Amino acid sequence: MVEATAAKKDNKQEEAGEEEKTQLNRREFLNLAWLASLGVLVANVGGAVVIFGYPRFKEGEFGGIFTFGSIADLPEKATSPENFPKVKLWLVNTDEGVQALYKVCPHLGCLYGWNDQEFKFICPCHGSQYEYDGDYISGPAPRSLDKFVLRIEDPDTGQVLAESDDQGSPVPLPDNPNAVIRIDTGKRIQGKNHE
Numbered sequence: 001m002v003e004a005t006a007a008k009k010d011n012k013q014e015e016a017g018e019e020e021k022t023q024l025n026r027r028e029f030l031n032l033a034w035l036a037s038l039g040v041l042v043a044n045v046g047g048a049v050v051i052f053g054y055p056r057f058k059e060g061e062f063g064g065i066f067t068f069g070s071i072a073d074l075p076e077k078a079t080s081p082e083n084f085p086k087v088k089l090w091l092v093n094t095d096e097g098v099q100a101l102y103k104v105c106p107h108l109g110c111l112y113g114w115n116d117q118e119f120k121f122i123c124p125c126h127g128s129q130y131e132y133d134g135d136y137i138s139g140p141a142p143r144s145l146d147k148f149v150l151r152i153e154d155p156d157t158g159q160v161l162a163e164s165d166d167q168g169s170p171v172p173l174p175d176n177p178n179a180v181i182r183i184d185t186g187k188r189i190q191g192k193n194h195e
């Protein structure tokens with residue numbers, strides 16, 4: 001009788017031990033699963049940071065920063081604009097300063113062109129016309145030409161010496177002929193409505 005009672009006690013202790021082991025295993029499994037999900041989350045967040053933190057447009061491409069060169073490289077004031085088809089802009093050097101005009105007509109999106117004889121921009125699609133500095137002259141377009149944000153920087157320090165205002169007015173040229181002209185083709189300033 002005494003022996004039977006002792007055997008029962010041993011069995012109970014063994015069962016309790018097994019149960020404890022199972023609980024430990026379950027806990028370990030849950031911990032591992034939690035760590036694995038954390039790892040996946042960190043990898044996803046890291047991936048998103050890499051994707052969104054990386055500039056979408058490369059320098060020199062449309063949508064990115066285009067470095068024209070220095071002030072000394074500009075065409076004479078009020079001469080034919082310079083055409084940069086790859087980055088979709090015309091660069092004009094007006095008496096008041098330099099401007100980068102977006103090449104797309106604000107009427108229905110055709111590419112307008114420069115007419116040297118008439119000294120103005122004319123759109124081949126519906127005939128809208130614009131001044132050298134992009135101001136609306138005539139035609140169905142609702143506004144003047146859009147401009148890109150333009151900055152003139154010190155060649156040594158990168159300090160901004162002059163930049164576009166929110167109207168896209170001509171940017172006055174600083175004295176330093178080596179100052180660098182950079183145009184942000186990802187930032188467009190809408191032309192003024194004439195209506």
Ligand code: FES
Pocket residue numbers: 105106107108109110112123124125126127128139140141
């Ligand atoms: S798209 Fe230029 S005038 Fe219509």
